[in-house]
Amino acid sequence: MVGSNRLSSRLVLLYLPLALFTIFLLFPFYWMLIISLKPNNLLLNMKINPLYLTQFTLDHYRYLLSNTDFPRWALNTAIVTFGATFLSLTSSILMGYALGRFRFRGGNVAGTAIFLAYLIPPTLLFIPLSQVVARFGLYNTYWALIFTYPTFLIPFASWLLMGYFRTIPRELEECAMIDGASRFQAMWRIILPLALPGVLSAGIFSFTLSWNEFLYALVFMGSGEMKTIPVGTVSDLIRADLFQWGPLMAAAMLGSVPVAIAYMFFVDQYVSGLTAGAVKG
Amino acid sequence: MAQVIYDHVTKRFDGVIAVNDLTLEVKDGEFLVLVGPSGCGKTTALRCLAGLEEVSSGDIIIGDRVVTHIPPKDRDIAMVFQNYALYPHMTVYENMAFGLKLRKMPKQEIDRRVKEVAEMLGIQDLLNRKPRQLSGGQRQRVALGRAIVREPQVFLMDEPLSNLDAKLRVQTRGELIKLQRRLGVTTIYVTHDQVEAMTMGHRIAVMNQGVLQQLDTPENLYDHPANLFVATFIGSPAMNIFPARVVTGEGAVRLVAGDVTLESPAEQRGRLAEYANREVLVGIRPEDLIVQPGQVGEDRHLRLPVEIVEPLGSETLVHLRGPVGTLIAKADPHVHFSPGELASVRVKIEHLHAFDPQTELALF
Ligand SMILES: Nc1ncnc2c1ncn2[C@@H]1O[C@H](COP(=O)(O)OP(=O)(O)O)[C@@H](O)[C@H]1O
Numbered sequence: 001m002v003g004s005n006r007l008s009s010r011l012v013l014l015y016l017p018l019a020l021f022t023i024f025l026l027f028p029f030y031w032m033l034i035i036s037l038k039p040n041n042l043l044l045n046m047k048i049n050p051l052y053l054t055q056f057t058l059d060h061y062r063y064l065l066s067n068t069d070f071p072r073w074a075l076n077t078a079i080v081t082f083g084a085t086f087l088s089l090t091s092s093i094l095m096g097y098a099l100g101r102f103r104f105r106g107g108n109v110a111g112t113a114i115f116l117a118y119l120i121p122p123t124l125l126f127i128p129l130s131q132v133v134a135r136f137g138l139y140n141t142y143w144a145l146i147f148t149y150p151t152f153l154i155p156f157a158s159w160l161l162m163g164y165f166r167t168i169p170r171e172l173e174e175c176a177m178i179d180g181a182s183r184f185q186a187m188w189r190i191i192l193p194l195a196l197p198g199v200l201s202a203g204i205f206s207f208t209l210s211w212n213e214f215l216y217a218l219v220f221m222g223s224g225e226m227k228t229i230p231v232g233t234v235s236d237l238i239r240a241d242l243f244q245w246g247p248l249m250a251a252a253m254l255g256s257v258p259v260a261i262a263y264m265f266f267v268d269q270y271v272s273g274l275t276a277g278a279v280k281g
Numbered sequence: 282m283a284q285v286i287y288d289h290v291t292k293r294f295d296g297v298i299a300v301n302d303l304t305l306e307v308k309d310g311e312f313l314v315l316v317g318p319s320g321c322g323k324t325t326a327l328r329c330l331a332g333l334e335e336v337s338s339g340d341i342i343i344g345d346r347v348v349t350h351i352p353p354k355d356r357d358i359a360m361v362f363q364n365y366a367l368y369p370h371m372t373v374y375e376n377m378a379f380g381l382k383l384r385k386m387p388k389q390e391i392d393r394r395v396k397e398v399a400e401m402l403g404i405q406d407l408l409n410r411k412p413r414q415l416s417g418g419q420r421q422r423v424a425l426g427r428a429i430v431r432e433p434q435v436f437l438m439d440e441p442l443s444n445l446d447a448k449l450r451v452q453t454r455g456e457l458i459k460l461q462r463r464l465g466v467t468t469i470y471v472t473h474d475q476v477e478a479m480t481m482g483h484r485i486a487v488m489n490q491g492v493l494q495q496l497d498t499p500e501n502l503y504d505h506p507a508n509l510f511v512a513t514f515i516g517s518p519a520m521n522i523f524p525a526r527v528v529t530g531e532g533a534v535r536l537v538a539g540d541v542t543l544e545s546p547a548e549q550r551g552r553l554a555e556y557a558n559r560e561v562l563v564g565i566r567p568e569d570l571i572v573q574p575g576q577v578g579e580d581r582h583l584r585l586p587v588e589i590v591e592p593l594g595s596e597t598l599v600h601l602r603g604p605v606g607t608l609i610a611k612a613d614p615h616v617h618f619s620p621g622e623l624a625s626v627r628v629k630i631e632h633l634h635a636f637d638p639q640t641e642l643a644l645f
């Protein structure tokens with residue numbers, strides 16, 4: 001009795017909402033997938049059920065890879081994403097560590113200020129930033145995005161890492177420093193390995209945002225060969241009011257693959273309880 | 282191996298003076314215990330020595346080097362933290378080898394040292410485990426081993442036994458004493474537990490509110506406390522303290538508390554006479570009150586009613602209604618006392634202590 005009661009209440013309270021939520025979230029991806037695989041003549045045919053495939057083709061993918069600049073956009077996106085993520089992560093680790101560990105005059109103010117900076121909408125910030133980019137002569141170079149993405153990546157990532165560093169007992173690095181490590185060695189060999197879940201979270205966050213970013217990419221690097229996937233897809237696959245639905249969805253699918261892989265690969269690495277056993281527990 | 286000197290060390294945190302003008306000399310090879318109530322600045326004093334806190338003023342000397350402004354890694358010390366601070370992502374072996382690797386010691390030498398120390402501590406079978414796979418006692422040993430392999434000039438230990446259960450604590454205490462005597466490394470050991478302090482230290486430094494109260498051997502600290510704080514902090518149960526008026530006359534000096542009159546110890550008459558007609562605080566340890574049930578004994582013994590009886594097995598604590606407040610006496614566990622009855626109390630006058638009520642310094 002007790003067992004079955006618990007099972008049914010678990011079903012209603014846990015699995016049912018979870019299932020609905022999953023369907024709700026995954027439906028757009030499913031939609032994207034079937035459209036990218038449908039032959040053109042069936043795409044706008046209202047007589048067949050749009051929810052599943054009756055015929056299957058890879059034409060859209062073929063078109064995308066050979067008749068558009070998609071491979072180049074992907075390369076651009078990758079360069080910008082890795083550059084911006086690396087830069088943001090490095091600065092955020094150093095900043096988060098300083099804010100989380102050192103007691104210094106103005107430390108708290110700096111922490112709050114960084115968080116406030118995160119609240120400024122990028123859509124406002126791009127106006128002054130475009131001046132900066134222009135004066136440094138960075139328009140339509142990778143640096144234009146590699147240097148501007150950190151303006152919204154670093155505030156969040158350093159805030160997140162600051163919180164993470166604070167959960168690691170101070171004694172660990174103090175002990176390392178007594179054992180003969182410099183502060184940098186203690187950070188590199190003790191704190192960073194323990195903060196790995198936090199660093200990965202910040203990394204995935206930066207990676208995803210950079211990969212999908214549209215506005216700055218359009219304004220600072222939006223012409224010719226330098227387009228990123230989001231910009232190129234919209235500018236080259238939508239001709240005025242003509243939406244090339246098949247290639248569009250194929251581009252969206254291919255564009256989300258790296259992000260999905262990044263998540264899948266690192267989810268296992270979110271090792272919780274890594275710090276368990278450091279101190280009495 | 283080295284001596285350690287605190288030379289007028291003061292450490293201020295904004296608003297709080299955690300360590301106040303501490304001057305202290307630890308001899309080469311000595312086991313010095315720093316004891317005091319929670320928050321008195323013991324940990325801060327130790328951290329200043331380790332270089333984890335910058336001193337506000339004063340100097341710290343290890344061996345013959347002034348290390349006041351030298352970073353922790355160059356002070357050649359090892360510290361055992363209260364929570365052990367084992368590196369959770371490293372095995373026991375890697376934990377112990379970490380400091381040696383940083384010093385670029387050859388691999389074979391590291392291996393030899395780690396194994397030797399592991400054997401000494403009986404943890405040779407745990408070398409491949411991670412800290413989370415160890416019990417509390419095992420972690421404590423690993424933390425100790427990590428300090429020992431370094432062969433530092435000084436060991437610092439901050440309440441290293443406080444996370445162990447009572448039985449293990451007593452056992453480890455004994456082992457730690459043997460180990461220190463064998464290695465002969467200067468050790469500074471922080472605890473708030475006066476029993477640990479009394480059993481472990483060659484000498485004990487008692488601190489209160491950031492100020493060093495007394496530095497002496499356990500015996501001297503117990504028999505000749507320098508002030509009221511040390512008198513009541515060391516010893517369990519605490520020394521009985523009550524105010525008494527000094528009365529002189531007819532060639533005698535007496536202490537009068539309520540309806541009880543005590544003769545001054547013969548050799549202290551002169552000292553007490555200075556306080557004639559004034560109050561002093563009188564102290565007497567529980568074992569210096571000899572109690573017997575009933576009205577036996579001589580006339581000069583006190584007759585005090587028994588309030589509570591606490592049989593502890595090895596001894597019995599008898600709470601007596603004294604002239605001013607309660608007095609606690611230690612009694613033979615085989616003698617029976619009943620609350621409400623009178624007991625006969627002999628005061629070992631020669632063991633009496635007295636303190637100035639203003640300065641709280643000991644008169645004797
Ligand atoms: N980092 C710090 N910032 C501010 N005050 C501190 C800090 N560390 C210790 N204190 C204060 O200094 C005093 C002594 O603390 P501590 O040395 O830890 O005492 P103990 O180890 O004897 O319990 C306490 O009043 C404590 O609040």
Ligand SMILES: [Mg+2]
Pocket residue numbers: 320323324325
């Ligand atoms: Mg402490």
